[in-house]
Amino acid sequence: MKAQQCFSCGAPQGMSHFEGRAETLRVKGLERRIDDLSGWECQMCGEVELDPGCSDRHTNAGDELVIAARKMIGEEMKRIRRKLHLSQKEAVALLSGGGHNAFSRYERGEVLPPKALMLLMRLLDRYPHLLADAQTLAEGADLRGFKTTVHKEHETLTAS
């Protein structure tokens, strides 16, 4: 069996070479299985370094999985928004805030929505009648939209 010093914990002969291992990556209920992995693993500290080709395959599978998960979440966001009869613009104004195209970016899977928004959407999916309450409660909830009145210098009030 091939062995070498661990580059992480320094254990002499700590790392041994393995082959033919499979790993399953999971994110948000999606899975990708990667077969035929080989590399080095330390028996002392658990450090793993995959052989170069395997490392690339592993990274690519992880990236694909994250993209697939974002698309899946995006589809879910779109489904719930449509069920609530909201346009993307209305959904931004009422629920998410952010740029005017925030929802379209979530739905295309470009960006993962914040957890709080995802949770809100799922609650509204389960209890759609709460949308009316949300609309009432949202009024005055966003304090970023101050209205400003400018009082000019030396301006005096006049009684009429």
Ligand SMILES: [Zn+2]
């Ligand atoms: Zn080690």
